[in-house]
Amino acid sequence: MEDTRDAELGVRMVVPSPAVPPRHSPARPRRLHAMDRSFRGLTAGLAFLVLLLLVGVALSLFLRGWEAFHRFGFAFFWSDTWDPVTENFGALVPIYGTLVSSVIALLIAVPISFGIALFISELAPEWLRQPVGSAIELLAGIPSIIFGMWGLFVFAPVLGSAEPWLNDHLGALPGIGTLFRGPPMGIGMLTAGIILAIMVIPFISAIMRDVFLVVPEMLKESAYGLGATTWEVARHVVLPYTRTAVVG
Numbered sequence: 001m002e003d004t005r006d007a008e009l010g011v012r013m014v015v016p017s018p019a020v021p022p023r024h025s026p027a028r029p030r031r032l033h034a035m036d037r038s039f040r041g042l043t044a045g046l047a048f049l050v051l052l053l054l055v056g057v058a059l060s061l062f063l064r065g066w067e068a069f070h071r072f073g074f075a076f077f078w079s080d081t082w083d084p085v086t087e088n089f090g091a092l093v094p095i096y097g098t099l100v101s102s103v104i105a106l107l108i109a110v111p112i113s114f115g116i117a118l119f120i121s122e123l124a125p126e127w128l129r130q131p132v133g134s135a136i137e138l139l140a141g142i143p144s145i146i147f148g149m150w151g152l153f154v155f156a157p158v159l160g161s162a163e164p165w166l167n168d169h170l171g172a173l174p175g176i177g178t179l180f181r182g183p184p185m186g187i188g189m190l191t192a193g194i195i196l197a198i199m200v201i202p203f204i205s206a207i208m209r210d211v212f213l214v215v216p217e218m219l220k221e222s223a224y225g226l227g228a229t230t231w232e233v234a235r236h237v238v239l240p241y242t243r244t245a246v247v248g
Contacts, residue, residue: 072089072090075090077091078090078092079092101189101193102193103193104189104193104196105194105197105200106197108194108197109196109197112205113201114208116208117204117208118208119132133206133209139201140202140203144199148195150195151195155194155195211246214242214245215238220233223236223237
């Protein structure tokens with residue numbers, strides 16, 4: 001502020017002085033720029049680390065499996081022989097078991113996970129939504145070896161006691177009967193598929209719940225306003241809006 005006096009009127013006036021721009025140290029912009037570059041380099045390095053891990057896993061599998069391809073050729077994929085005495089091996093049985101158990105798990109887990117996610121996002125009251133969601137996230141964090149040990153020592157004996165009844169009533173059905181034929185030990189494709197389904201249900205439920213919560217409320221409220229039921233809203237509004245994310 002500047003103190004001035006008008007000589008003709010004899011009035012004292014206070015005139016604001018022009019703002020003086022603050023002085024910045026020339027080292028500060030350089031320091032901020034260096035920090036930005038360091039942070040960008042750190043994040044880029046972490047991103048490339050994931051790619052390096054993926055390349056390392058693929059390279060390790062290729063190098064470890066090259067001996068099998070070199071000895072057995074591509075017949076290794078469709079040969080069901082597994083003879084350690086003659087050192088003659090084929091991967092058809094493990095591949096078939098993996099595919100069948102995965103299909104069984106998806107057939108069981110996807111509908112159940114869809115119902116859980118729909119209940120949490122659309123039907124559950126506020127006081128129940130958070131505890132159920134937290135429980136699902138906790139189940140998703142359980143190591144897979146825990147599910148495997150539980151399935152081997154707890155679930156397999158239970159299913160083994162039910163396999164004779166299943167074999168008597170469903171054993172003649174094509175495709176389904178092969179899941180529980182053989183000795184009633186409870187160890188087979190059906191057991192593996194059910195255990196795998198129990199293991200992946202928390203993951204699929206959590207992902208579907210997060211995807212369903214992204215749907216704009218305006219779309220759902222508009223459908224309810226037109227008289228749609230909860231199932232109709234889920235089928236004609238929620239699923240079409242989130243189809244790509246759910247399938248992915």
